[in-house]
Amino acid sequence: MGGGIHGGFGATKGARDVAKGKQRFNSEEAGLIKELERNHKKFTKEDIVFITRDQTGQVVWLEKGNKKAGLKHILDYGNNGNGHAGDFKKSLGVDRKDIPTFLKHIITSGTILSTSVIEKGHIKKIKRVYEYNDSFVVLYGIGENGFIVSAYPINKDKL
């Protein structure tokens, strides 16, 4: 067991720049943004916290968001206004400021344990569970377009 992801998740310069409101993208990220544009995905470039390609090949991105979706939701508003920052710290030891970098790392390099597609009419929502360590996984709720709505740690005993 334990093929998960360990180690520190200190904020990268990019993440710090994002925190300061100075958006900057490396060439790979810029390419992914162009891909979103080509595919007519709705996004707000200046609000992108990170963008990456997951191991299924899908482009997924996190935006600053609002109360119901994105980083603000994950940190402070998910779970009916409680946010998940405390859950990430309590369960995984990840500090609030490091959560974006942590999430990107999991999506880019983590092992996908399961993917569920929830269809309602023409709308598809994706639930993806990533391995973290012996005890915990990280669950992502993603729109079919790749937009990250929410993310939170879950004890493995739920699986």
Next chain:
Amino acid sequence: MYTIRLANEFLHGPIWVYDEQGFIRGNFPLVTDDAELNRLNSEAAELHDSFYSDDCRDYDEAGYKAAYPKMKEIINKIIKRLNEINDGSFTIDDKVSNKKWDKKFGLSSSQK
């Protein structure tokens, strides 16, 4: 003592299990294996998530507010069922119920 927190979340449903140390748990058979609670959790999840836009970027808060009486009905059923099965090992923390909206819609408070 465990805490069963009721709080809506995308693709999750309102029922969250927290242990004595505050860790999120998934396997608390008394609650997580209860067929009625699972059914109600799914029903609430579907209602809550139905107000996300097609691309999941936006949420129809007005639509959710209009549907609040239905959500409240489901939450009250969940609380009723939790009270029925509670053997003293957990408490209930209802974050979904909104006192202001309860008053506006003339709804009864949660049965804790």
